[in-house]
Amino acid sequence: MKEIDFIGSENVVIIESPGRINIIGEHTDYNNGFVLPTAIDKKIRFKFKKNDSLNNCSVYSKNFEAGFAINLAHIEPSENQWENYILGVLHEIQKLTDRVRGFDCVLKSDIPIGSGISSSAALECGVAFGLNELFELGFSKKTIVELSQRAEHNFVGTKCGIMDQFASVMSKKGHVILLDCRSLEYEYVPIKIEPYKILLLNTNVTHSLASSEYNNRRKECETGIAIIKQKYTEVNSLRDVSEGMLKEFQAFMPPKVFDRCTYVIEEKTRVLKAVEALKNNQLNVLGDLMYETHNGLRDLYEVSCPELDFLVDFSKKYKEIIGARMMGGGFGGCTINIIHSENVESFTLDVSKAYFDKFSKNLTTFEAMPSEGTKRINN
Numbered sequence: 337m338k339e340i341d342f343i344g345s346e347n348v349v350i351i352e353s354p355g356r357i358n359i360i361g362e363h364t365d366y367n368n369g370f371v372l373p374t375a376i377d378k379k380i381r382f383k384f385k386k387n388d389s390l391n392n393c394s395v396y397s398k399n400f401e402a403g404f405a406i407n408l409a410h411i412e413p414s415e416n417q418w419e420n421y422i423l424g425v426l427h428e429i430q431k432l433t434d435r436v437r438g439f440d441c442v443l444k445s446d447i448p449i450g451s452g453i454s455s456s457a458a459l460e461c462g463v464a465f466g467l468n469e470l471f472e473l474g475f476s477k478k479t480i481v482e483l484s485q486r487a488e489h490n491f492v493g494t495k496c497g498i499m500d501q502f503a504s505v506m507s508k509k510g511h512v513i514l515l516d517c518r519s520l521e522y523e524y525v526p527i528k529i530e531p532y533k534i535l536l537l538n539t540n541v542t543h544s545l546a547s548s549e550y551n552n553r554r555k556e557c558e559t560g561i562a563i564i565k566q567k568y569t570e571v572n573s574l575r576d577v578s579e580g581m582l583k584e585f586q587a588f589m590p591p592k593v594f595d596r597c598t599y600v601i602e603e604k605t606r607v608l609k610a611v612e613a614l615k616n617n618q619l620n621v622l623g624d625l626m627y628e629t630h631n632g633l634r635d636l637y638e639v640s641c642p643e644l645d646f647l648v649d650f651s652k653k654y655k656e657i658i659g660a661r662m663m664g665g666g667f668g669g670c671t672i673n674i675i676h677s678e679n680v681e682s683f684t685l686d687v688s689k690a691y692f693d694k695f696s697k698n699l700t701t702f703e704a705m706p707s708e709g710t711k712r713i714n715n
């Protein structure tokens with residue numbers, strides 16, 4: 337399919353939908369715990385217009401230099417995974433309204449794919465947000481977040497939590513969101529960490545295992561809950577379980593399940609400690625908690641990989657870096673580092689060289705700025 341022409345078109349809707357980082361609180365969202373994410377200044381830009389047909393739509397990605405046609409009367413999963421993020425959103429929208437008609441969409445992204453900063457949520461939420469504007473569907477931001485998450489469950493097959501979509505849509509510039517994933521109550525916490533900066537190191541390892549192993553981790557947590565529930569019937573998620581309660585069941589659980597649950601319960605507490613540290617400007621405390629999270633993800637939750645571990649160990653040698661850890665679902669993607677601004681350049685050179693020497697792979701590095709969530713940028 338050729339690129340769609342928007343020149344001279346009227347009533348074009350232009351949307352920007354960002355990727356996200358997460359300071360701390362990994363694999364806690366689907367366990368009803370807390371997370372601390374924010375959108376960043378990497379985003380997908382979309383243009384949408386109606387095309388006056390009833391059912392015929394086309395979507396074109398400038399990154400892939402490829403597009404595909406959609407018949408709104410027959411939305412089915414595609415063999416091309418990136419198309420499923422869009423088809424899944426349409427499928428979920430159609431369950432809520434019959435007001436969507438034929439449209440054309442072009443998109444261009446500067447979010448590295450598979451790097452753990454959730455290009456997928458940016459894609460889902462951007463499509464949902466854009467169609468909401470184009471056809472005046474009247475969806476709230478919360479509806480956009482939730483239908484985008486369901487799209488990923490039902491069409492992509494990853495049983496993700498709500499963090500990525502929530503961060504992509506709801507973020508506020510210069511803040512992180514303390515989100516309670518059980519109630520969806522949230523608080524914007526200013527992130528004032530000068531003279532420190534947030535530096536992402538992208539392993540460029542694409543996480544092919546990620547989706548299947550992600551779903552397995554979710555199941556392992558459910559197995560743990562089912563065992564605990566035999567005695568504590570009021571328990572519905574690991575949010576309701578203390579370390580003491582979990583210990584009672586150690587002998588009755590497969591060791592891996594016990595480890596997964598231990599990690600989640602510890603991480604739940606770490607997020608709350610990290611928020612306090614951030615509010616009180618105790619950045620060293622925050623940094624130590626990030627390193628602890630990495631250890632838990634590596635040893636107990638087992639979602640890290642040698643490249644991520646290498647980068648975190650390397651960061652530990654620099655006193656100018658106060659905290660680092662793998663970020664997102666795992667098995668590749670980025671580490672997040674809190675680093676003194678004066679050292680960004682020299683550290684980037686050192687770590688890139690060391691990484692190449694060790695793995696014969698290039699490292700990509702970039703600073704992340706806490707930014708605004710999905711928005712329309714024209715009227």
Ligand code: GLA
Pocket residue numbers: 361362363364365366454496497498499500664665666
């Ligand atoms: C992925 C999922 C999120 C969350 C993280 C791990 O990014 O989409 O819902 O579970 O992994 O914290």
